[in-house]
Amino acid sequence: MNPVITAWSAVSAFGVDSEALLPGAWAATGPEASPVDHERWPVSDDTACLVPGFDVREVLGRKGTRSIDRVTGLALTAVGRLVDAGVETGDDTALVLGTTSGGLQSQWTTTTDMLVQDKPFYIDPSAIPYVIMNGTAGQCAIWHTLRGPNTTIAAARTSGLTALRYARTLLSTGRARRVLCGGAEEYSASRSWLDRRTRGGDDATVLGEGAAMLLVEPANAVGPGRTPLAEVAAVELGVAPLDDADLAGALTACVRRALDRAGVPAGDVWAASPGPSAVERAVHTELFGAQALAAVPAVDLLGDLAAATGAFQLALVLGSAAREPVAGRVAVITTTDREGSIGAAVLRLNPDLS
Structure with a gap:
């Protein structure tokens, strides 16, 4: 029997709350772009589809969030929406997260510090977990006590569907009773710089950011209070x-x-x-x-x-x-x-x- 999706959450340019996604998308006539604050974002982009007002420490609280980067903050928020709605955590809950390459800005900043600081080890050690590609998924598991299989999928734009297929595999092989799967992407100066140089100068693409997560469960073992969507x-x-x-x-x-x-x-x-x-x-x-x-x-x-x-x-x-x-x-x-x-x-x- 095929698995079912029973819940979802999204942190998007239409708002931090999932409820804002559909009304905003149906009412929109074009990309939900806003002017880029160039003092905060040293980029050449004039506009971007940013999550409005998103600040990691304001959304998640100040305790334990000093070193959390933006993509991890977005993923933590989306996963947290499902956990707060009653999704069970613990040993039977897996996480599969799609990403391009992890925290690109963290990777860029740390690599730069290794090259320009007085010695290679003069870097911020608290940033190291987010330099690793699976740092975001690992932090989501720690933060929300998800002790099942923890997987990072790096398949560029197809990461979301690849994560969904991987979730099916975890359920069909009995590795988990439920899987949180989805994808996250941040807007950052490093991403903007790399994107412009790999696309070509004539591309007018507006970059966006956000995180969306799905709860996938076996059809014959849907959790209490949930119905298959x-x-x-x-x-x-x-x-x-x-x-x-x-x-x-x-x-x-x-x-x-x-x-x-x-x-x-x-x-x-x-x-x-x-x-x-x-x-x-x-x-x-x-x-x-x-x-x-x-x-x-x-x-x-x-x-x-x-x-x-x-x-x-x-x-x-x-x-x-x-x-x-x-x-x-x-x-x-x-x-x-x-x-x-x-x-x-x-x-x-x-x-x-x-």
Whole structure:
């Protein structure tokens, strides 16, 4: 039996609270961007989709947060929303977190200090845990007493769907009774600098940040007080050539594999959520029609979320499904990355598992 998603949380450009995501996304006519404070962010970006007013110590409290970096603070907040809502912690709860490379600003600052300070060891030791790629996931486990398997997935923009597939594996092999999975991405001077140089100077992309988390459980062991929001019917991953025509073909094949595995014809898809690329939107339009794309807000309203993209797509689909009766309807989510990774997930919404 396929696992089910029973809860979700999101910290986004529409607000720190999950409840702000859907109203903001449905009302938005473009990216939720705000002017960048260049005194705080020494970047060339004029705008970015920042979590409004987010400060780690103000949101999480001053105790034990002096050295926590921004991406970890975002992830801690999103995980905390689920724990505060009653999700069980302890030995049976796993965490799978998608990231690009961990705390990029922490890595950049520490590496710079090693090179320019008087001696290589004149660095801030409290920053070391966040230089390591799995530092954020580890801190989430420590902070929220999640003692099950703790995994970091670094698959760029496809990290969210890869994390969802990994969560399925943990549940199917009995390694956990429930899994918190999702993705987190920070906005920082280092990320802005690297992004501009790897994209090229003509790209007008607006960077975003945030964290989105899902609670995934076995369909026959849903926790008390929770009901299934969606059945994870299939998750397929792959690699595509970087040429647009080849990418479209590879993505179409990946989606068809996911639909076949789920036993769903393309004509039954109610909602389609492509990633921010034009190729993805074209593939979804050809397979499912424009009406399916209109059922869910576009994820690029939140800016380029990098590793958090897929997790936010899933959250937008789940939140949109709560707006109208969609029991048993199907949604398809895809993400692609400019380095060639692709992913597709099929959800059966508000399933009747009786």
